[in-house]
Amino acid sequence: MTLEDHLGDMVRKARAMHGVRASEAAAALGLTEVEWETFEQTGRMPREVDWKAVARRVGLDPEKFESIARGWRPQVPALERWQVLRRFTTRQGDNEVHAYLIWDVETLEAALFDTGWDVSEILEVVETQGLRLRYLFLTHGHADHVAGVGRLQDELEDLEVRAHPTPAPRDLPGEEGLPVGRLRIWFRPTPGHAPDGVTYVVRGWPGEAPPVAVVGDAIFAGSLGRGNQSWELARQAVRDQILSLPPETLLCPGHGPLTTVAEERAHNPFF
Numbered sequence: 001m002t003l004e005d006h007l008g009d010m011v012r013k014a015r016a017m018h019g020v021r022a023s024e025a026a027a028a029l030g031l032t033e034v035e036w037e038t039f040e041q042t043g044r045m046p047r048e049v050d051w052k053a054v055a056r057r058v059g060l061d062p063e064k065f066e067s068i069a070r071g072w073r074p075q076v077p078a079l080e081r082w083q084v085l086r087r088f089t090t091r092q093g094d095n096e097v098h099a100y101l102i103w104d105v106e107t108l109e110a111a112l113f114d115t116g117w118d119v120s121e122i123l124e125v126v127e128t129q130g131l132r133l134r135y136l137f138l139t140h141g142h143a144d145h146v147a148g149v150g151r152l153q154d155e156l157e158d159l160e161v162r163a164h165p166t167p168a169p170r171d172l173p174g175e176e177g178l179p180v181g182r183l184r185i186w187f188r189p190t191p192g193h194a195p196d197g198v199t200y201v202v203r204g205w206p207g208e209a210p211p212v213a214v215v216g217d218a219i220f221a222g223s224l225g226r227g228n229q230s231w232e233l234a235r236q237a238v239r240d241q242i243l244s245l246p247p248e249t250l251l252c253p254g255h256g257p258l259t260t261v262a263e264e265r266a267h268n269p270f271f
């Protein structure tokens with residue numbers, strides 16, 4: 001799977017974050033504005049450039065940005081390591097989004113994180129595996145993440161939908177976490193991309209598999225979601241609530257490939 005953001009997307013986000021104009025960045029690197037615009041749209045430079053210089057100009061980490069330009073992709077264990085974690089990818093136009101389903105293999109209690117555009121495949125797995133889908137947790141309210149809420153509520157009577165417009169302390173489970181069979185779930189507020197952004201951390205996996213964090217659009221492999229609410233808040237939330245998790249933690253973003261805390265600490269040029 002290719003990264004959610006190409007080099008041009010990353011640079012455009014970094015410019016927005018740091019208030020650098022395209023014309024300034026282009027001039028500093030000896031490119032015309034048209035060449036720069038083409039780069040931001042396609043991710044491809046018209047000729048050899050010093051990637052570290054590009055990164056410095058727009059406020060990205062030079063070494064990490066260069067590692068992406070040289071082809072870094074996150075190394076992640078196969079999903080079979082987590083019993084059971086399944087990813088569902090659905091599309092509408094050019095928007096491709098992931099939803100994640102977890103369940104306890106013994107009790108068959110299950111929880112779903114976001115719905116994607118279409119829940120048909122998810123409902124099929126719930127049916128064929130005999131799962132009891134207790135919870136639907138929403139990472140934030142953007143259409144691509146919640147489009148299937150209505151259909152799930154129609155088809156699954158005892159489904160409890162959890163979303164957090166303003167995460168109140170009483171909604172956050174204590175030290176023991178919220179149980180789904182033997183699995184345990186904790187919520188962490190991650191606003192910035194959206195005011196209602198929440199990251200869900202799942203622990204208690206059989207075989208001592210590492211924690212899993214379903215992050216929505218807070219962070220992507222090598223990038224982060226647009227700071228619609230606030231770039232600074234978005235970056236702070238990722239730093240405090242996601243990159244502070246144990247290094248082996250699996251990160252499940254709404255878009256693009258799976259990654260880990262260790263991979264993002266080492267390669268994400270926004271941090």
Ligand SMILES: [Zn+2]
Pocket residue numbers: 140142193194217225
């Ligand atoms: Zn979003």
